[in-house]
Amino acid sequence: MRLFLISIVAAGLACSQALAQGIPGPASALSRAEARAANRQPAIPRAGQEQAAVEKLAAFEARVGQKPNILIFIVDDMGYGDPGAFGGGEMIGAATPEMDALAAEGLKLTSTYAQYTCTPTRASVYTGRLPARTGLIRPILAGDQISVNPWEGELTVAGLLSDAGYHTMLVGKWHIGETEGMRPHDVGFDEFYGFYKAQKEYTQAYDERRFPDLVLDQDKFDRYQSIGSNNDLIYGLADGTTETIETITSPAQMAEGDTRLKDYTVQRIRALAEGGQPFYISHSFMKVHADNFPSEAFKGASASKFPYRDNMVEVDSHIGEIVDALEEVGALDNTFIFVTSDNGPQMDSWPDSGYTPFRGAKGTTWEGGVRVPGIAYWRGMIAPGRVSDGLFDLMDLFDTSLALAGVDANGLPTDRYWDGVDQSSFLLVDDGESRREHVYNWLGATLAAMRMREYKAHLHVALAQEKFLWIDMATVVPTGLAPWLFNLYVDPKEEYPVGHRMNAWTASLGAEMKAHAATFRLFPPKDLGL
Incomplete structure (x- = not known):
C-alpha cells in the first residue's frame, strides 16, 4: 500500500479496531453521523424524514403502478x-x-x-x-x-x-x-x-x-x-x-x-x-x-x-x-x-x-x-x-x-x-x-482533504506554478504541521486557513480523517498498477 496511505491508516488503528468490533457512533464530538455497519459510510440518522420518503415513494408506486x-x-x-x-x-x-x-x-x-x-x-x-x-x-x-x-x-x-x-x-x-x-x-x-x-x-x-x-x-x-x-x-x-x-x-x-x-x-x-x-x-x-x-x-x-x-x-x-x-x-x-x-x-x-x-x-x-x-x-x-x-x-x-x-x-x-x-x-x-456528514477528497491514491459541515481540512494541496495550469504545471505538497483548515461559509475560495487561530474543531476533523483511513485497513483497496 502506498506510503501516505500506510501512515494515515496506522494513525487510525484504534479507529479500525473499533470498527472491527462493530462499535457504532461518531469518531469525534463534531460528527452527527452514526455507523450503520463496519463496511458502510456513517450517515446522519433522520428517522422521520426517511419514513416520510418511504411513504411518498410507496404512494407514487401505488398511483403509477x-x-x-x-x-x-x-x-x-x-x-x-x-x-x-x-x-x-x-x-x-x-x-x-x-x-x-x-x-x-x-x-x-x-x-x-x-x-x-x-x-x-x-x-x-x-x-x-x-x-x-x-x-x-x-x-x-x-x-x-x-x-x-x-x-x-x-x-x-x-x-x-x-x-x-x-x-x-x-x-x-x-x-x-x-x-x-x-x-x-x-x-x-x-x-x-x-x-x-x-x-x-x-x-x-x-x-x-x-x-x-x-x-x-x-x-x-x-x-x-x-x-x-x-x-x-x-x-x-x-x-x-x-x-x-x-x-x-x-x-x-x-x-x-x-x-x-x-x-x-x-x-x-x-x-x-x-x-x-x-x-x-x-x-x-x-x-x-x-x-x-x-x-x-x-x-x-x-x-x-x-x-x-x-x-x-x-x-x-x-x-x-x-x-x-x-x-x-x-x-x-x-x-x-x-x-x-x-x-x-x-x-x-x-x-x-x-x-x-x-x-x-x-x-x-x-x-x-x-x-x-x-x-x-x-x-x-x-x-x-x-x-x-x-x-x-x-x-x-x-x-x-x-x-x-x-x-x-x-x-x-x-x-x-x-x-x-x-x-x-x-x-x-x-x-x-x-x-x-463527510466528503472525502482523494488525489489518486492519496487522501488529500475532507469537508465536514462547513469546514474543509487539507492534508495535501495542489499549487499551480502558473495561472490556470492546475494539471500541466502544478505541484502537490503536504501541508506540514497541521492541516490547512478553511471555513467555507466565511472563505468559500479557500484563501486563508483559520486552523488553530480561529477553529476549535481541528482535532475532531483529524479524528474523522483517521477513522476514514482506518476503513482501508479493514477493507484493503485494489492496486491496478496505475
Missing part, C-alpha cells in the same frame, strides 16, 4: 459557475435556460461534490465506492498495463437495477476501460451507445492546428495509431454484441457526436415508454471537455461565440430536448432527473474551458476541482424552488438510485466498503436535510 425511471445527466468538465442557476449563464455569454428551469422547478444543491477528475467520478457514481478502493483513480489509457481488471467482482448500480427489472442504458462517454470485460455492457448496463474515451482523445490525431507535431509527422502519427486505442462510436448489448457505428477521423465528426447521442436517448425513451419497463439512463455528454468543436447547428449560438460557450448552449439544448421527450410520452412525472458535472473545469485548456468561482480546477481537490452543479428534479415529487447547501457526493447517486428502485442496499456484500449514502429522503421530503 411501477418504479420510477431514473435519468442522470453528466456533463463533461462543466464548471460550477457555468449554468445560469449557479452564477453563470448569460453573465458569461452562454445562456442555459433548460438547466436553469430544472433548478428553479426542483432542488438546487450548492454543495455537490465530484472526484478530482472524470474517470474516478464516473466509477464512483456507478459503484458507490471511492476510486481509491476500486483502483479506478485515473483513466485507463491505451498502452497502460494493468495488473487487475478493476471491474472484476464489482457491482454496479446498472447491474443491480437490471436485476430488479429495469432497462439500464449508458449513452455517451464511458472512460472507465475499453477492453473486453471493462466496457459498460460488460459490467451491468443492458445497453451502451457511445464512446469509450474523452472528446480530445478522438480529435487530437486529426487537428493539425493544435497538434502539428503529431498530425504532420508521419512517423509519430503511425506510432500513435499503433497504440490501438478505439476511435469508434460503439453500440453494445449485455449479451456481448458490440458494433461500430462510426469511426471518428475528424474534428467535424466529433463536433456532431453529442447530437447523435441526444437523438439516440430520445429515440430510446420513446420506445421504452411503450414497453412499460422502468429505465435507468446515464446520459453522459462528450462536451464540454476540451477540445471543443461546435456542432454546425450551434456555431455562434452563444453570446460569447467561443467554442466552449457554444457547446454549453448545445448541451443545455439537448437536456431540454430529452426532458421534452419524456413529457411527450407521458413519462416526465414518472422520472427522477439529476444534472451534474464529473469535475470542475479543465482550466489548462483556457480559454477553451469553463468557469468556477472557487480556487483550483479539474485535477485538484480545491473546491474548484471537486465542487460541481447539482440539480435534482422530479415533477410532483420534489418541491419546486428548493435550495440546499447540504452535502451531496455524486457517489450518493448509487444508494439513492437503489432506494428509488426499491432495491435493499442492506443486501449488498459485506466483504467490501460502501461509501455512498442514501439521500432519497433529503431530495424527496419538502424540508429534507442531507444525511451526509
Whole structure:
C-alpha cells in the first residue's frame, strides 16, 4: 500500500479496531453521523424524514403502478459557475435556460461534490465506492498495463437495477476501460451507445492546428495509431454484441457526436415508454471537455461565440430536448432527473474551458476541482424552488438510485466498503436535510482533504506554478504541521486557513480523517498498477 496511505491508516488503528468490533457512533464530538455497519459510510440518522420518503415513494408506486425511471445527466468538465442557476449563464455569454428551469422547478444543491477528475467520478457514481478502493483513480489509457481488471467482482448500480427489472442504458462517454470485460455492457448496463474515451482523445490525431507535431509527422502519427486505442462510436448489448457505428477521423465528426447521442436517448425513451419497463439512463455528454468543436447547428449560438460557450448552449439544448421527450410520452412525472458535472473545469485548456468561482480546477481537490452543479428534479415529487447547501457526493447517486428502485442496499456484500449514502429522503421530503456528514477528497491514491459541515481540512494541496495550469504545471505538497483548515461559509475560495487561530474543531476533523483511513485497513483497496 502506498506510503501516505500506510501512515494515515496506522494513525487510525484504534479507529479500525473499533470498527472491527462493530462499535457504532461518531469518531469525534463534531460528527452527527452514526455507523450503520463496519463496511458502510456513517450517515446522519433522520428517522422521520426517511419514513416520510418511504411513504411518498410507496404512494407514487401505488398511483403509477411501477418504479420510477431514473435519468442522470453528466456533463463533461462543466464548471460550477457555468449554468445560469449557479452564477453563470448569460453573465458569461452562454445562456442555459433548460438547466436553469430544472433548478428553479426542483432542488438546487450548492454543495455537490465530484472526484478530482472524470474517470474516478464516473466509477464512483456507478459503484458507490471511492476510486481509491476500486483502483479506478485515473483513466485507463491505451498502452497502460494493468495488473487487475478493476471491474472484476464489482457491482454496479446498472447491474443491480437490471436485476430488479429495469432497462439500464449508458449513452455517451464511458472512460472507465475499453477492453473486453471493462466496457459498460460488460459490467451491468443492458445497453451502451457511445464512446469509450474523452472528446480530445478522438480529435487530437486529426487537428493539425493544435497538434502539428503529431498530425504532420508521419512517423509519430503511425506510432500513435499503433497504440490501438478505439476511435469508434460503439453500440453494445449485455449479451456481448458490440458494433461500430462510426469511426471518428475528424474534428467535424466529433463536433456532431453529442447530437447523435441526444437523438439516440430520445429515440430510446420513446420506445421504452411503450414497453412499460422502468429505465435507468446515464446520459453522459462528450462536451464540454476540451477540445471543443461546435456542432454546425450551434456555431455562434452563444453570446460569447467561443467554442466552449457554444457547446454549453448545445448541451443545455439537448437536456431540454430529452426532458421534452419524456413529457411527450407521458413519462416526465414518472422520472427522477439529476444534472451534474464529473469535475470542475479543465482550466489548462483556457480559454477553451469553463468557469468556477472557487480556487483550483479539474485535477485538484480545491473546491474548484471537486465542487460541481447539482440539480435534482422530479415533477410532483420534489418541491419546486428548493435550495440546499447540504452535502451531496455524486457517489450518493448509487444508494439513492437503489432506494428509488426499491432495491435493499442492506443486501449488498459485506466483504467490501460502501461509501455512498442514501439521500432519497433529503431530495424527496419538502424540508429534507442531507444525511451526509463527510466528503472525502482523494488525489489518486492519496487522501488529500475532507469537508465536514462547513469546514474543509487539507492534508495535501495542489499549487499551480502558473495561472490556470492546475494539471500541466502544478505541484502537490503536504501541508506540514497541521492541516490547512478553511471555513467555507466565511472563505468559500479557500484563501486563508483559520486552523488553530480561529477553529476549535481541528482535532475532531483529524479524528474523522483517521477513522476514514482506518476503513482501508479493514477493507484493503485494489492496486491496478496505475
